[in-house]
Amino acid sequence: xxxxxxxxxxxxxxxxxxxxxxxxxxxxxxxxxxxxxxxxxxxxxxxxxxxxxxxxxxxxxxxxxxxxxxxxxxxxxxxxxxxxxxxxxxxxxxxxxxxxxxxxxxxxxxxxxxxxxxxxxxxxxxxxxxxxxxxxxxxxxxxxxxxxxxxxxxxxxxxxxxxxxxxxxxxxxxxxxxxxxxxxxxxxxxxxxxxxxxxxxxxxxxxxxxxxxxxxxxxxxxxxxxxxxxxxxxxxxxxxxxxxxxxxxxxxxxxxxxxxxxxxxxxxxxxxxxxxxxxxxxxxxxxxxxxxxxxxxxxxxxxxxxxxxxxxxxxxxxxxxxxxxxxxxxxxxxxxxxxxxxxxxxxxxxxxxxxxxxxxxxxxxxxxxxxxxxxxxxxxxxxxxxxxxxxxxxxxxxxxxxxxxxxxxxxxxxxxxxxxxxxxxxxxxxxxxxxxxxxxxxxxxxxxxxxxxxxxxxxxxxx
Amino acid sequence: xxxxxxxxxxxxxxxxxxxxxxxxxxxxxxxxxxxxxxxxxxxxxxxxxxxxxxxxxxxxxxxxxxxxxxxxxxxxxxxxxxxxxxxxxxxxxxxxxxxxxxxxxxxxxxxxxxxxxxxxxxxxxxxxxxxxxxxxxxxxxxxxxxxxxxxxxxxxxxxxxxxxxxxxxxxxxxxx
Numbered sequence: 001x002x003x004x005x006x007x008x009x010x011x012x013x014x015x016x017x018x019x020x021x022x023x024x025x026x027x028x029x030x031x032x033x034x035x036x037x038x039x040x041x042x043x044x045x046x047x048x049x050x051x052x053x054x055x056x057x058x059x060x061x062x063x064x065x066x067x068x069x070x071x072x073x074x075x076x077x078x079x080x081x082x083x084x085x086x087x088x089x090x091x092x093x094x095x096x097x098x099x100x101x102x103x104x105x106x107x108x109x110x111x112x113x114x115x116x117x118x119x120x121x122x123x124x125x126x127x128x129x130x131x132x133x134x135x136x137x138x139x140x141x142x143x144x145x146x147x148x149x150x151x152x153x154x155x156x157x158x159x160x161x162x163x164x165x166x167x168x169x170x171x172x173x174x175x176x177x178x179x180x181x182x183x184x185x186x187x188x189x190x191x192x193x194x195x196x197x198x199x200x201x202x203x204x205x206x207x208x209x210x211x212x213x214x215x216x217x218x219x220x221x222x223x224x225x226x227x228x229x230x231x232x233x234x235x236x237x238x239x240x241x242x243x244x245x246x247x248x249x250x251x252x253x254x255x256x257x258x259x260x261x262x263x264x265x266x267x268x269x270x271x272x273x274x275x276x277x278x279x280x281x282x283x284x285x286x287x288x289x290x291x292x293x294x295x296x297x298x299x300x301x302x303x304x305x306x307x308x309x310x311x312x313x314x315x316x317x318x319x320x321x322x323x324x325x326x327x328x329x330x331x332x333x334x335x336x337x338x339x340x341x342x343x344x345x346x347x348x349x350x351x352x353x354x355x356x357x358x359x360x361x362x363x364x365x366x367x368x369x370x371x372x373x374x375x376x377x378x379x380x381x382x383x384x385x386x387x388x389x390x391x392x393x394x395x396x397x398x399x400x401x402x403x404x405x406x407x408x409x410x411x412x413x414x415x416x417x418x419x420x421x422x423x424x425x426x427x428x429x430x431x432x433x434x435x436x437x438x439x440x441x442x443x444x445x446x447x448x449x450x451x452x453x454x455x456x457x458x459x460x461x462x463x
Numbered sequence: 464x465x466x467x468x469x470x471x472x473x474x475x476x477x478x479x480x481x482x483x484x485x486x487x488x489x490x491x492x493x494x495x496x497x498x499x500x501x502x503x504x505x506x507x508x509x510x511x512x513x514x515x516x517x518x519x520x521x522x523x524x525x526x527x528x529x530x531x532x533x534x535x536x537x538x539x540x541x542x543x544x545x546x547x548x549x550x551x552x553x554x555x556x557x558x559x560x561x562x563x564x565x566x567x568x569x570x571x572x573x574x575x576x577x578x579x580x581x582x583x584x585x586x587x588x589x590x591x592x593x594x595x596x597x598x599x600x601x602x603x604x605x606x607x608x609x610x611x612x613x614x615x616x617x618x619x620x621x622x623x624x625x626x627x628x629x630x631x632x633x634x635x636x637x638x639x
Contacts, residue, residue: 114609121594122619157494284520284555287583298555305558393535396494397551397562399522408523410549414532421619425523425551433586462609 078102084447086115092189092451093458097435099447106447109439111432116462124422128388129155132419134225136409139424140460141222143182145175145214146402147424147460148227150409153308154398155229158391158413161363164355167231168309173244173347174217174226175400176340180251181210182403183333183340186455187258190330193452194271199261206254213243230364231357244348248341255337263331272327276438276450279324286437287430290405291332292454296324302401313350316342326446326453333403333455363389388417397425404428404455426460482538486512489538498562500541506565507575513552514580518561521577523551524587526567526595530621537566545569546597550577550584567597576602594619 079102086096094115100108123135136151137144149171156163188203211221217236218224226233262268278288280296293300301318303311319335321328357364365384366377383389393415399408405427412421431454438450483490488509489500501509527547529535537543546567553560567574576599577584588599589608596617599605607614616623 114607114611117609119618122625160494285582287521287581287587289522300555305555306560394493395549396496397523397560399560406522408551410523410525410551412527414535420532421527423523423525423527423549425525429586429590430583433583 079107086112092456093461095432095451095456095458095461097447097451099439099444101444104443104445106439106442106444109436109447111435113429113432113458113461116458118462120463121422121424124419126418128417129229129391129419130384130388132422133228134223136422136424137223137225138459139426139463140402140404140407140428140457142185142457143178143403144223145178145227146400146407147409148225149175150398150400150402150407150424151411151422152227152229153400154396154409154411155391157396157398158394158411159229159363160392161230161358161360163231163358165310165352166235166354167356167358169347169351170232170236170356171227172309172311172314173236173344173351174214174232176343176347177210177213177244177247179340179403180247180337180344181207181214183337184210186333186403187330190452190455191262193448194268196262196265196268199258202254202258202261206251209247209250213240213247216240216243228357230360231355233357235356236351241348244344248345251337251341255334258334269327271446271449272330272453273325274323275326275446276442276453277323277325278434278438282437283324283434286434288405288434290402290427290431291329291336292405292431292434294319295321295328295332297322302399302406306399308398308400314343314346326449329453329455336403390415390417391419399425402427404457404460405431424460424463426463428454428456428458428460429463432456432461482540486516489541491536491538493562496560496562498564500538500564500566502541503565503567503574506563507577509563510550510577510580513561517554517556518552518559519555520553521550521581521583521587522553522560523549524577524584524591525549526591526597526619528595528619528621541566546572546595548574548591548597552581572597573600574598575600578602593617596620 079100081098081100084097084099086094096112096115098110098112099106120135120139124132127135132151132155133148136147139147184203184207186203188200188207191197191199191203214224215221217240218226218233224233278292278296280293280298282288283293283296283298289300297320299318299320302308303316304318316339319332319339321332361376361380363384365381366374370377371381391413393413395410395412397408397410399406401407406425407427408425410421410423410425411419414420435451435454438454439447442450485497485499486509488505491498491500499509525548527549528545529543529547530545533543533545535543544566546569548563548565548567550563550565551560552563565574572595574597576588578588578599578601585602585604586608588602589605591597592599592602592605593607593610594617606612610618
């Protein structure tokens with residue numbers, strides 16, 4: 001394959017480089033950034049450079065093609081830059097988009113993020129490993145258990161401990177339940193964005209049922225802090241099987257209704273089919289993962305291809321699309337609910353007996369009853385909750401398949417009880433990069449459908 | 464656990480007593496994960512080699528500030544510097560992952576951009592610039608991404624003053 005090395009230094013025509021550096025001067029003093037540099041620049045002077053940035057690197061255009069793409073460009077007075085957000089109902093949180101329009105056609109787009117930035121990675125450095133999940137669970141608030149899982153798996157890798165079988169299966173059960181609820185939320189918001197408002201109500205209704213189960217087990221609807229280093233916080237409560245079965249019985253007819261309501265509806269298909277298409281090559285170049293990557297027909301799912309937990313003992317199918325458009329991304333998520341139900345059913349059958357957390361006194365707090373009778377248990381309890389447990393020096397990266405794509409956690413430990421550096425590779429953050437690419441040449445009305453189909457969770461984007 | 468498959472890729476790597484190398488770059492293992500330690504000069508060339516070798520996708524790029532932890536374990540020949548840029552690449556065909564750790568000095572925090580090879584690094588490099596003040600030479604749009612444009616300082620640096628901005632109403636008497 002041909003490689004394009006350092007497009008912006010040698011192979012780009014001198015003129016374009018000049019134009020780019022005119023507005024985006026490479027900061028020599030890194031403490032300072034120029035005013036308004038985050039925003040979309042006007043189409044005139046930087047058009048060529050921006051165009052090259054948006055198309056060139058992704059499509060691996062040759063210099064000629066890039067110049068051709070530049071020539072197609074319309075003049076400045078025919079276009080208009082508008083602002084969408086940061087508080088637009090369809091931007092799924094506080095996302096701001098700057099769109100350059102010619103009539104109703106989107107020529108360029110630039111997502112501007114950071115409105116929900118609360119420095120969670122920094123906060124993670126101030127919390128002990130036991131407190132860590134309370135922090136990371138607030139990143140992806142639609143699928144909180146996944147971030148907890150990624151964090152816990154990374155800590156366990158650093159500690160080099162194996163959690164008990166039952167904890168592994170509980171984690172699988174709970175995360176798949178969470179995947180169902182997250183995809184149901186997508187169904188709801190996607191419907192709302194496109195104008196199928198009744199779908200919103202149905203989606204929220206079913207999600208509430210899924211959350212009810214999560215609440216029965218963890219005590220909270222969201223931000224559970226349930227999966228912790230060493231296992232899970234509590235065993236499954238009595239009657240959890242009934243809760244799972246109720247959901248598994250309830251969902252199939254409801255999903256069949258979704259199918260009737262949306263897949264068989266010409267307006268729905270017209271709004272989504274062929275809109276916001278992306279190819280597998282572009283996805284890989286942009287680092288896009290999850291349902292978006294699979295919608296292009298690229299067969300990749302970490303649960304099957306680089307299995308974690310006990311996914312290698314589970315039968316399920318990886319759903320792929322073929323066109324990479326909004327409809328495929330919607331259809332894949334709908335189908336993934338069915339696959340998750342399959343996994344949940346297998347968890348139900350195979351759930352082993354045993355401990356729900358590792359019986360290592362240095363990592364797990366002792367059971368409440370032991371504290372009353374054992375001095376040692378009390379000391380361990382006190383030490384773990386005040387000081388936390390120490391994690392050996394080292395660094396590790398563990399990735400899992402969240403409903404939005406590859407969710408990874410990178411932790412550097414200096415041997416103390418707090419992470420030296422905790423970084424979360426958020427799938428929404430990376431997937432959002434594809435927006436300018438997806439939107440090129442589409443209509444303003446489709447912009448909403450496209451944002452929705454990326455399914456970004458802004459809490460995770462900004463962290 | 465995720466790197467079970469990565470071991471398939473390890474099979475053809477010769478096991479030596481001398482410092483291990485892969486693609487001509489020092490290699491270490493951290494919890495069964497392969498870590499490469501290119502120097503700043505080797506970085507761009509290594510990325511091109513890896514891209515050609517099937518590592519088509521950049522998964523992650525982040526910075527680490529080792530201001531208070533210079534004693535970390537590094538292969539011989541690599542001088543610990545204050546900053547590190549950590550890059551995660553994935554090879555979908557061989558189900559393999561590679562991690563690159565590049566040392567960046569405090570006096571000259573600049574690294575060539577990976578953007579020409581991996582377009583997906585754009586936002587990640589901006590985030591690293593924003594949080595650590597590490598500049599990426601050749602990046603098309605190196606501006607702050609999470610912090611406001613006029614923000615001063617880089618919040619994830621270890622010497623960033625956390626309590627600098629006073630918290631409103633903190634210490635105010637309770638309302639009863």
